[in-house]
Amino acid sequence: MMDEAGAKAWLRDAFDVSRETLERLEAYVALLLAEAKSQNLIAHSTFDSVWSRHIVDSAQLLSFADTSDPSRRWLDIGTGPGLPGLVLAILGCQVTLVESRGRRVTFLYEAAETLDLQANIRIEGKRLETVETVRHDIVAARAFAPMAKTFELAARFLGKDGMWILPRGKSVEEELAAARDSWQGDFQTVQSVTNSEAFIVVARNVRRRK
Structure with missing residues (x-):
């Protein structure tokens, strides 16, 4: 496991x-940890490893x-407190x-304003099914749904x-096999740093099987 100094x-x-970007990341970490005391944004067990478990992971x-x-525009679905979207x-x-x-969603708006990120992001505070279809270049989903559902x-x-960049856990191969029942494409699985x-699935040319 990467320690906090190693993560930075x-x-x-x-x-x-x-230095400016690192300071902005530090400000985000401070906001995240402060808000996590009042709502379940990240697991309490990761408070002491937030840089490796959440910042570098994103x-x-x-x-x-x-x-x-x-x-190039990213779509981060099920972003929670902005992981990975705010980090990106x-x-x-x-x-x-x-x-x-x-x-x-309230935390995302407050963080975006505090960190002066309004020019970089758009926040859709609604279910994905109701979001207007706008083309993006990359879809990321860190903790949203099984791959096939995503x-x-x-x-x-x-x-x-477009491409998919999807962090997954140790059951990645089983999840990918299940997705391949109804979806085909070019899939690459890379170990997380x-x-x-933990792994990242990088996928291109994904389309439903006929």
Whole structure:
């Protein structure tokens, strides 16, 4: 497991994170931990490892995307307190955050204002099924639904060249096998940098089987 000092060092090395960006990430962590005392945003057991368990765990998704075009738009479904969406926005991405739980939506708006991220994000405080179909380049979902259900609900937001970047747990192969019953595409499974039992599924050309 990566410790907190190692997590910050990884961020600096992987993305050449500036001092200003690191300070904004630190401000987000402070907001997250403060709000987590009054609502269940992250597991209490991860309070002392928030940088590795949540910040790096979110930021690593950027490693799989083409960063040469800053206009590429992410869709983060079931973002909760902004994981990974707010972290990606702090790192310079354009992100739409979808979250249906009212108190978490309020936190997202407050965090976006405090961190001055309004230009980078759009917040959809509603169920994904009711969000207007707008094309995005990348769909991320850290803790939303099984993979097959995620494809079913979110495929309409991606064009033919879009990609999926989906953090998963140790049962990733079983989940991927279940998804392949009704979906086909080009799937790559990569081990997370933060946990040997966590993985990221990177998928392209995903389409329903005929």
